[in-house]
Amino acid sequence: MTNMTNTAISVKNLTKKFGPPAGGFTAVNDISFSIKQGEIVGLLGPNGAGKTTTIQMLLGLITPSFGEIEIMGKDLKTNKEEILSLTNFSSSYTHLPWRLTVWENLYVVALLYSVENPKDQVARVINIMGLSEVKNKTIIELSSGWITKVNLARTFLNMPKLMLLDEPTASLDPEGAMDVRHEILKYKKENNASILWTSHNMAEVEEICDRVIFLNKGKIIATDTPYGLANTIKTCRISLMIEDGRERLRSIAEKNNWKVLITERFSTVELDEEKIPLFLNYLAETGIKYSQISIDKPTLEDFFITTAKQIHE
Numbered sequence: 670m671t672n673m674t675n676t677a678i679s680v681k682n683l684t685k686k687f688g689p690p691a692g693g694f695t696a697v698n699d700i701s702f703s704i705k706q707g708e709i710v711g712l713l714g715p716n717g718a719g720k721t722t723t724i725q726m727l728l729g730l731i732t733p734s735f736g737e738i739e740i741m742g743k744d745l746k747t748n749k750e751e752i753l754s755l756t757n758f759s760s761s762y763t764h765l766p767w768r769l770t771v772w773e774n775l776y777v778v779a780l781l782y783s784v785e786n787p788k789d790q791v792a793r794v795i796n797i798m799g800l801s802e803v804k805n806k807t808i809i810e811l812s813s814g815w816i817t818k819v820n821l822a823r824t825f826l827n828m829p830k831l832m833l834l835d836e837p838t839a840s841l842d843p844e845g846a847m848d849v850r851h852e853i854l855k856y857k858k859e860n861n862a863s864i865l866w867t868s869h870n871m872a873e874v875e876e877i878c879d880r881v882i883f884l885n886k887g888k889i890i891a892t893d894t895p896y897g898l899a900n901t902i903k904t905c906r907i908s909l910m911i912e913d914g915r916e917r918l919r920s921i922a923e924k925n926n927w928k929v930l931i932t933e934r935f936s937t938v939e940l941d942e943e944k945i946p947l948f949l950n951y952l953a954e955t956g957i958k959y960s961q962i963s964i965d966k967p968t969l970e971d972f973f974i975t976t977a978k979q980i981h982e
Contacts, residue, residue: 679742680702683735696719699888708864709866710880711882756830757824762836769807798821799848803815832862846873899967902967905967917957
C-alpha cells in the first residue's frame with residue numbers, strides 16, 4: 670500500500686477467521702477502508718458485525734488471517750511499537766485494577782507510555798475529564814459513569830494521533846456524555862487527531878462523525894456521511910395531537926397504505942417524504958383538527974433499524 674502521510678489508517682482486504690480452515694468462522698471478511706488524518710469515522714453495525722475484531726486487529730492484539738494494515742503510513746506488522754506509541758484505545762467495558770486509585774491507574778499508564786513529566790500529565794488529564802473529586806478513590810468505589818470517564822482519561826495521556834473509542838460515552842448521563850464529546854472534539858481539533866468511534870447511540874454518531882462505515886457479518890455494506898446514509902431512507906414520521914378526527918385519520922392512512930399509530934395524546938403516520946403535501950391536503954379536506962404537528966425526517970437510527978431488518982429478512 671502507498672505511504673500516505675495524510676492517512677491515519679489504511680486497511681486493505683482485512684480478513685480474520687477463527688477455528689479450523691474447514692468449518693471455521695469468519696469474523697471480518699475482506700474489508701478495505703481508510704481514515705484521513707483529522708477525521709472522525711463511526712464504525713457501526715449490529716452485535717456480531719465484526720467491529721470489535723476489527724479494532725483488535727488495528728491494535729495488534731490479534732493477527733489478521735489475511736490483509737494489510739497501515740497506520741500513519743507505516744505497516745503495523747513491522748512498526749508495531751512506534752505505531753502504538755501514537756495510538757490509544759478506550760472502551761467503557763475495559764476492566765481497570767480495582768484496588769488502585771484513579772490517580773494510580775492513570776500514573777501507571779503514563780509510565781507505560783513513557784510520557785514526559787508523567788505526574789504533570791496525569792494532573793492535566795484529571796482536570797480535563799473532571800476527575801478531581803474522585804482522584805484518590807479506588808476504582809471499586811466508583812460508579813460505572815466515573816469508570817467510563819477514567820477509561821477515557823487514559824486515552825489522552827500519551828497525546829495520541831489516533832484514538833480508537835469503543836462506545837466511549839456508555840454509562841454516562843446526557844450531561845456527562847455531552848461534556849465528553851466536547852473534550853474529544855476539542856482534542857481532535859487542537860491535535861489534528863483521527864478517531865475511529867463505535868457506538869449504538871445513533872444521535873451521537875450523527876453529531877460527531879464525519880463519515881460512517883456500516884459492517885454486517887464481517888463485511889462493509891455501506892459507507893457515507895451520517896446524513897447521506899439517513900437520506901437513503903425515504904419514510905418520514907408525522908406526529909399530530911388531534912382534537913377531532915382520529916378515525917378519519919386512520920381511514921386516510923389505511924386507504925394509502927401508510928403505517929399509522931393512534932394513541933390518546935398523539936397520532937403518528939409514516940409515509941414517503943414526497944407524500945407530505947398530499948397528506949396535509951387530506952387533513953384540510955376532511956376537517957381533521959390538530960393542535961400540534963411535527964414532521965421528522967429520517968435519521969441515522971432509521972437507517973440502522975431498516976438495514977438490520979432487511980438483513981434478518
